[in-house]
Amino acid sequence: MRELSRVMLVLPRVVDNDLVREAGLPLSEYTSLMHLSEAPDAQLRMSDLADACNLSLSGVTRVVIRLEKQGWVQRVKCAEDGRGWNAVLTDAGLARLERAWPTFLATVRQNLVDHFEGQDLASLTSALRKVAGGDPADQG
Template identity: 75%
Template sequence: MSSAEQPPQPLNQSEEAFVRALSRVLLALPRVVDADMVREAGLSLSEYTPLMHLSEAPSKLMRMSELAAACNLSLSGMTRVVIRLEKQGWVQRAKCTQDGRGWNAVMTDAGLARLERAWPTHLASVRRHLVDHFDGQDLTRLTATLRHVATSDQASHG
């Protein structure tokens, strides 16, 4: 029997506790940050996140498919968010000049200003609900481990 055919090993008590705690964090963290954002900044996390990615992109422009991937949304879900942002004047959609088939999302000056107003709320929320709980931990090592988990999962499914 090869190692791939071996039955999986049951989780020990510590591993099980870790998996369950991580599952709760993955569900709860976006909810509490979103609630803070809506209450204090008047901007949902689903609106803040694409604005953040666009602000970091060259020329503040991304293909819709790339923006969707960065925000972990389907292309149709990203399109709905971008249409909302476009109605606010924070983003514009433009045909891709490279192939003419795809669309780009382009951050406007008003979008950047809106992001800058919301950023302190996002920062405070993420610090309060996540970062401050890891005081004294080796965040560099933890980040490397999380990146490894994320990229190995992408490689096995994509």
């Protein structure tokens, strides 16, 4: 179990360092852009984006403000209730994510996937999805 704790601490730091160095984009910003790119209409309510990124609402607000200043995200009032805010991925934000994606893929491959050489990666992916609570079909 000590190894798992170490991976949980080290892997995000390594990925963040590589993304900043190679792509000029911190992991928190990459992750926010990624979740927005996968959302319907490329938008999420700020609280849903915070949950997806495992950030507090104030934390995701700071990230979104930085992204908004770059023109990669816009904040718009929620049409459903007019009280909340949605973060909306712009075309420039999607292009920025696409430029950073090869770096993200390479660092995850080098620092995680390559250590499972010879293993059944489909089973590993399924197990990780279960741990993360992602795919209800995998939960049993």
